[in-house]
Amino acid sequence: MTIAIFESDARHLDQVMTVMTTAFGDSYGEAWTRSQCAGILPMDGVTLMVADDGEDLLGFALYRIILTDAELLLLAVSPAAQGNGVGRKLLAQFIEDAKKKGTSKIHLEVRDGNPAIRIYEAAGFAPAGRRRNYYRGTDGCQYDALTFVFTE
Numbered sequence: 001m002t003i004a005i006f007e008s009d010a011r012h013l014d015q016v017m018t019v020m021t022t023a024f025g026d027s028y029g030e031a032w033t034r035s036q037c038a039g040i041l042p043m044d045g046v047t048l049m050v051a052d053d054g055e056d057l058l059g060f061a062l063y064r065i066i067l068t069d070a071e072l073l074l075l076a077v078s079p080a081a082q083g084n085g086v087g088r089k090l091l092a093q094f095i096e097d098a099k100k101k102g103t104s105k106i107h108l109e110v111r112d113g114n115p116a117i118r119i120y121e122a123a124g125f126a127p128a129g130r131r132r133n134y135y136r137g138t139d140g141c142q143y144d145a146l147t148f149v150f151t152e
């Protein structure tokens, strides 16, 4: 599979929302709504990085870089494309961009128990904190968020 990774914007919002809803589901309350995404995209320092195989949008990373701080807001890959290295590539691109822009702190937050933690740790992120009951699933259950900091 040949994958192109490039910066995009609201023109990919429909495809981003398709990946968002299929990748996250709604059990844990991790997915963002369309209006949350549309609202953040024009903000200073926000980047939408997408992965595309020439036919479909396979995945995306949404992040924000403000002065010396970079934060990964969302990372998702369409279920049909998972397990092919797309998530790792998007994460690597985010880290590279953050370093290029001179940040001193790269961080992210993820639901406790999300298997994505494995790619974050493999990329050099280490646990930094816990936010209790940060996520609320559709069934009303609450889940902690873990914060991670890049510590290459």
Ligand SMILES: CC(C)(COP(=O)(O)OP(=O)(O)OC[C@H]1O[C@@H](n2cnc3c(N)ncnc32)[C@H](O)[C@@H]1OP(=O)(O)O)[C@@H](O)C(=O)NCCC(=O)NCCS
Residues within 6 Å of the ligand: 023, 024, 073, 074, 075, 076, 077, 078, 081, 082, 083, 084, 085, 086, 087, 088, 089, 110, 111, 114, 115, 116, 117, 118, 119
């Ligand atoms: C996390 C996610 C982006 C990874 O994308 P991907 O393209 O499948 O990832 P890659 O193929 O690059 O890497 C796979 C690695 O991710 C980890 N991983 C992530 N999710 C996993 C899952 N559901 N099951 C098993 N391993 C998973 C494994 O460590 C795996 O490594 P391995 O191949 O050595 O076993 C994708 O699973 C996803 O969209 N998940 C739902 C959304 C989400 O939870 N995003 C993260 C929080 S913002």
